[in-house]
Amino acid sequence: MRNRPICWSDIGTLLSDNEGDPGMRRIHIIGGKNHGKTTLVVELVTELTRRGLRVGTIKHTHHHHELDLPGKDSHRHREADAAVVGILTHGLNAVFWKPDRPAPVGDARYDQFAAAFSHCDLVVVEGDTQTMAPQIEVWRAACGTIPLAASISNVRAIITDDASPGPWLILPRVNVATVADYVLETLSVISRPSE
Numbered sequence: 001m002r003n004r005p006i007c008w009s010d011i012g013t014l015l016s017d018n019e020g021d022p023g024m025r026r027i028h029i030i031g032g033k034n035h036g037k038t039t040l041v042v043e044l045v046t047e048l049t050r051r052g053l054r055v056g057t058i059k060h061t062h063h064h065h066e067l068d069l070p071g072k073d074s075h076r077h078r079e080a081d082a083a084v085v086g087i088l089t090h091g092l093n094a095v096f097w098k099p100d101r102p103a104p105v106g107d108a109r110y111d112q113f114a115a116a117f118s119h120c121d122l123v124v125v126e127g128d129t130q131t132m133a134p135q136i137e138v139w140r141a142a143c144g145t146i147p148l149a150a151s152i153s154n155v156r157a158i159i160t161d162d163a164s165p166g167p168w169l170i171l172p173r174v175n176v177a178t179v180a181d182y183v184l185e186t187l188s189v190i191s192r193p194s195e
Helices: 008-015 037-050 073-079 106-113 176-187
Strands: 026-030 055-059 084-088 093-097 122-126 135-138 155-160 170-172
Touching: 026 037, 026 176, 037 055, 037 122, 037 176, 073 084, 073 093, 122 176, 135 176, 155 176, 170 176
Parallel strands: 026 122, 026 135, 055 122, 135 155, 155 170
Antiparallel strands: 084 093
16 A cells, blocks of 8 residues: 555644644625625725734635636646645745545544644635534525525524524624624634734
């Protein structure tokens, strides 16, 4: 049996301190289509960064998307079955890898990102209603749907400027600072003094 090469998904295990928790402090922003998830994530990251925190983001999707550009060199490397493909530029870097098979399930999927996000104070994930990590839902009555919180037990709060849709904790959508405070309290993160 040949030795398995080290892959990107192994890096989190290799770099983590066995004494510590290699996991990320994640908060998931969930909501139905057009309820404002992306807008809230962007505003929340801006507010948390303004407070001196290092914030990472992950966009979760259940759709299959081609993240690389077909025909480009990096895409061709992947098609040649490279285990990991990196793109290094002056302005932005990227790494593409296929999940191990069988692919991790549940919250273990996020462990693949642990090394890349280890310098972050917290990670804001857009989407993933299946996670056991804390979730907050952005909800707008105008979209005509009931809150996901009605069927998802670990939604901690609903962010809305509409009348309360039920028995959940409501955070005002118009006040991103209040939402940021709630996220930091939920994840037990202490803001850094502004420099």
